[in-house]
Structure formats: C-alpha cells, structure tokens
Amino acid sequence: MYLNPKDGRFYDDYTYRKTPFGERPPETDQGRASVIGHEFGHALLGAHDESPQFPLGRNVRDNENAVRAQVFPPLPPRRAYGGNQFPIDE
Numbered sequence: 001m002y003l004n005p006k007d008g009r010f011y012d013d014y015t016y017r018k019t020p021f022g023e024r025p026p027e028t029d030q031g032r033a034s035v036i037g038h039e040f041g042h043a044l045l046g047a048h049d050e051s052p053q054f055p056l057g058r059n060v061r062d063n064e065n066a067v068r069a070q071v072f073p074p075l076p077p078r079r080a081y082g083g084n085q086f087p088i089d090e
C-alpha cells in the first residue's frame with residue numbers, strides 16, 4: 001500500500017501510468033476516499049484485485065466500490081481493473 005500525499009488521487013507515478021484513464025477516480029475528496037478504501041482492502045484485509053493473476057480477487061468490488069457507494073455524492077462503481085472488466089452485481 002502506498003498513498004502519495006502530494007498527488008490529487010494519492011497516486012505514485014507507477015500507479016498513474018498503470019491505471020487506465022477511465023478507471024481513475026476524480027481528484028476530489030470522494031475520489032481520494034475511494035483510493036483509501038481500495039488500499040485499505042489490501043492492507044487490512046489482504047484482498048486481491050480483480051486481475052488475471054488472482055481470478056478470485058474482489059478488492060475493487062468489496063472495498064473500493066463499497067466506499068464509492070457511500071461517499072456523497074456517490075461515485076459510480078469501478079467496473080475494471082487494469083483494463084480487465086468484471087461484473088459488479090454478483
């Protein structure tokens with residue numbers, strides 16, 4: 001887990017390059033909260049992202065999207081990780 005306090009999304013350069021434009025949250029309090037939810041899923045729960053490396057990964061759905069739904073105004077759920085799309089309602 002790495003949160004860069006100098007970036008509007010807490011991203012480091014690697015994460016910025018790796019995350020497709022359409023998957024990046026807005027540079028707002030709501031967007032930063034969704035990044036914290038994502039990273040805490042890794043750090044506190046040991047969750048894996050929805051990647052080919054971890055076919056059962058649910059970190060975005062279980063942790064990032066949970067925060068996206070709870071902030072005000074809510075953010076739409078993220079539907080892909082690294083360009084790999086996944087269903088959000090299962």
Ligand SMILES: [Zn+2]
Nearest residue numbers: 038042049059
């Ligand atoms: Zn992740």
